[in-house]
Amino acid sequence: MKRITARPLDADSFRPFGEVIESDNARSIRLINGGTTTRFHEVAPVEVGKGRAILSIFRGKPFAPPLAIRMMERHPLGSQAFVPLSPRPYLVVVAEDAGGRPGEPVAFLAEAGQGVSYPPGAWHHPLIALEAVSDFLVVDREGEGPNIEEYEFRDGFELVLA
Ligand SMILES: NC(=O)N[C@@H](O)C(=O)O
Ligand code: NI
Numbered sequence: 168m169k170r171i172t173a174r175p176l177d178a179d180s181f182r183p184f185g186e187v188i189e190s191d192n193a194r195s196i197r198l199i200n201g202g203t204t205t206r207f208h209e210v211a212p213v214e215v216g217k218g219r220a221i222l223s224i225f226r227g228k229p230f231a232p233p234l235a236i237r238m239m240e241r242h243p244l245g246s247q248a249f250v251p252l253s254p255r256p257y258l259v260v261v262a263e264d265a266g267g268r269p270g271e272p273v274a275f276l277a278e279a280g281q282g283v284s285y286p287p288g289a290w291h292h293p294l295i296a297l298e299a300v301s302d303f304l305v306v307d308r309e310g311e312g313p314n315i316e317e318y319e320f321r322d323g324f325e326l327v328l329a
Pocket of ligand 1: 240247291292293294
């Protein structure tokens with residue numbers, strides 16, 4: 168299998184695939200609540216079309232690299248965001264669209280303070296927690312219509328940490 172190496176997650180590198188959820192990525196910054204709170208406004212959009220936006224908790228079992236990336240998925244009808252609730256890193260694996268299928272995966276190592284948001288139709292691998300069972304707040308779509316499309320790679324890729 169071809170080897171892919173995870174790189175540190177940063178907003179610019181991730182932009183072709185979605186948004187990094189962190190305060191630096193806000194559209195605007197506002198002091199609210201009498202100056203006691205800073206609002207980092209709209210770090211990412213939530214898109215649900217005719218569906219409903221919901222909040223869920225994902226409790227992910229940890230994976231131990233190297234790991235095989237054999238499939239990718241996407242949600243054509245809505246965005247999906249992951250915000251870590253546990254104090255540890257996790258892996259984010261995404262790919263550009265190549266004629267209706269994922270191109271070569273790109274892997275990022277996300278830190279505990281970083282979330283990610285995939286826009287509708289963005290190819291990504293299902294949640295990859297590391298080190299220990301980890302909780303994530305997930306914002307995505309509930310509603311009518313098929314909102315998951317999966318793609319199996321013929322050969323797969325071996326994902327390693329740097
Ligand atoms: N299937 C599901 O709810 N989870 C995946 O979409 C994922 O990206 O983890
Ligand atoms: Ni997903």
